[in-house]
Amino acid sequence: MIKVYDRWLLVTSFLFFCGVVSCVDPGKYDSRESITPVEVDDWRDEVIYQILVDRFADGDINNNFNVDKASAGRYHGGDWQGIIDKLGYLEDLGVTAIWISPVVKNVEEDAGYASYHGYWTQSFKEVNPHFGDLAKLRELVDECHKRDIKVVLDIVTNHIGPLFYYDINGNGRPDDFLIGGGGTAYGSENDDFSSDLTRTSEWDPEYDSRGIQGFTSLGEFGDAPVRWVYEPEINRMPPQPPEFQNPEWYNRRGRVTVWRHEQEACRFVCNKPENNCDGNMYWWDVPECRDYIREQEMRGDFPGGLKDLDTTRQDVRDALFEVFAYWIDVADFDAFRIDTLKHVDHGFWRDFCPRMRSYSKSLGKSNFFMFGEAFDGNDELLASYVGDDQVDSVFYFSQKYIVYNGIFISGNPTRQIETLWKDRLGDPADPGFVPIYPDTPNAGGPVDSENNLISPRKLMVNFIDNHDVARFRFLFDDTRAHHNALFLLMTQDGIPCIYYGTEQRFSGGNDPDNREDMWLSGFDRENGTFRFMKTLIQLRKDLAPLRRGDLRVVWSTETEADGNTEDAGIFAFERIYRGETVLVVVNTSNNRTSRPYSNGFSMQTSFASGTRLVNLLCEEGPEGDHGAHICSEQERNQQVYTVGSAGSLGQSLDIPPRSGVILVPQ
DSSP, rough: OOOOOOOOOOOOHHHHHHHHSSOOOGGGGOOOTTTTOOOSSGGGGOOOOOOOGGGGGOOOOOOSSSSTTTTTBOOOOOOOHHHHHHHHHHHTOOOOOEEEEEEEESSSTTTTEEESSSSSEEHHHHHHTTTTTTHHHHHHHHHHHHOOEEEEEEEOOOOSSSOOETTTSSSSOEEEEEOOOOOOOOOOOOSSSOOOOOOESSSSBBBTTTTTTEEOOOOOEEEEEEEEEEBBGTBBSSOOGGGGGGGGGGGOOOOOOOTOOHHHHHHHHHHHHTTOTTSSSSSGGSSSHHHHHHHHHSBBTTTBBBBBBTTTSSSHHHHHHHHHHHHHHHHHHHHEESSSSGOOOOOHHHHHHHHHHHHHHHOOOOOOOEEEEOOOOHHHHHTTTTSSSSSSEBBOOHIIIIIIIIITTTOOOTTTHHHHHHHHHEEEEEEEESSSSSSSOOTTBBBBBSSOOOOGGGOEESSOOOSSSSSSSHOOOHHHHHEEEEEEEESSSSSEEEETTGGOOOOOSTTTSSSSOOGGGGTTSSHHHHHHHHHHHHHHHHOOOHOEEEEEEEESSSSSSTSSSTTTTEEEEEEETEEEEEEEEEEESSSSOOOOTTTEEEEOOOOOOOOOEOOOOHHHHHHSSOOOEEEHHHHTTOOOEEGGGGGGEETTTOOTEEEEEEEEEE
């Protein structure tokens, strides 16, 4: 039942939250005198570790209210103190940056689910009391900075939580109502014309390009009124700061309906008399279809009643800039991970990002980094958000689907990696080829250690797992395949991002199953996957080319991973930096030893003839725990590969199934 605004309820709710955590006056922490500064030489040097705060570690039982660890969709008790307590664990793994889930105050719950994830904003400038107070958040960032660990804040500019409903039928309460009978019941012999049964949810109505309309059985009566809700016991109240209570700040078009129905939506669009298009073509290739689907994605409410902000308005842009600049100021964050990037218009990012870069520099943060989540496998769409004064980087979702799922799980040919990377980096052999990713850096964007701006093409955030997709080991629970994928993650260009629990072999399916409690692992540092990742991270730190080097593919194959050619499953590339070259070769085959050699042709490297190469990564056995260590000098000298004429190498380079080598001159 919806409560009337009641001062007593608001006061008691406030006292309740203050009782479980200390309420802090944000103004008390406006001074930056106690901040421990940290410098980022080059974001490509960093290894990011994603933490869902509620599921990582419970360091303070005093903020454990509304906790239900038996239910995956409820709060479990993790907090900022828990992260502080486990920083030694993260240092041991080799992590250099952590990305924490949103810190802002949320609607407590909706439809039986809790806001443990942090994406249901109610107050943009208050902390979520489940995780601690502002002082504890600042302590977390400070403790990280003392260890030279950078902290990335997850922010949401696209929407707020489910804080209002559309009063479609005008009765002043949120309804979920059915209209029509849906036909006669079983057993009835009524053969008259029957009505369809339709459903309308005033919390989450379906998309309407005109805006959500009010209606009764007599017809429509114009725009449906927006009704803010007052339920202080679950913190479902009008958003703060109060300017966000303006209904005109929201698109008010209802829930996106086209997802997973893109082709049907395309036929719907093409059947309209004003359009003349082929609804049977792939929807992305039909401008009318693409524009309609993108309109819904950028103007529609996120399913679940998350109300979409109208980011085309300058007053909305100004307010969002102000609230997120506030968090850099009071807590000294080093970067933003930006949620729901593709649901916001490009013009917003061209306004928001330059201002945020300038503001962070005014605070002494000269290398602030902004990367976004465009949850989409369309590489062209991802590329449209980087550069041009927009974000510095995106999560490489196209790679997640094409490479990590398609090749390391499904065994597709490694030529698909080369094709994907060519679309991003270009092709030295074809100077006329124009990559879809821009090469021009953002003014004021990330720089290297010599203060040179870095191309967006080289700043992709690479990942295997995250909180929005099923974990790798849910899709394919095989240690060797998992390590094979991690091998590429830690050796390719860009910035590796690890989802918490990957090193503990977590295998959850889709949300919320992929948001496991980290403490159940015991933070084990001895299992093979932890040791394998720790070794790869250390090699990445030791070898500058693996972090900052240019990338050149030197072998890929059109043969599926378990095919019958000599090079089945092989992929090889060089990383080159300041005269140093590292050669990386990986075999994605499940059952055959392969080599970068086929039909009399060997891989052509950039090494001089006669160069003797040794492997730095020693994997520990094909069975059992399967860890890895950096090869000793004795182990390196047991197998030396000599480069032939014109840089040829391959006929003698046998790579066992599901393994890889990192080769450097002896």
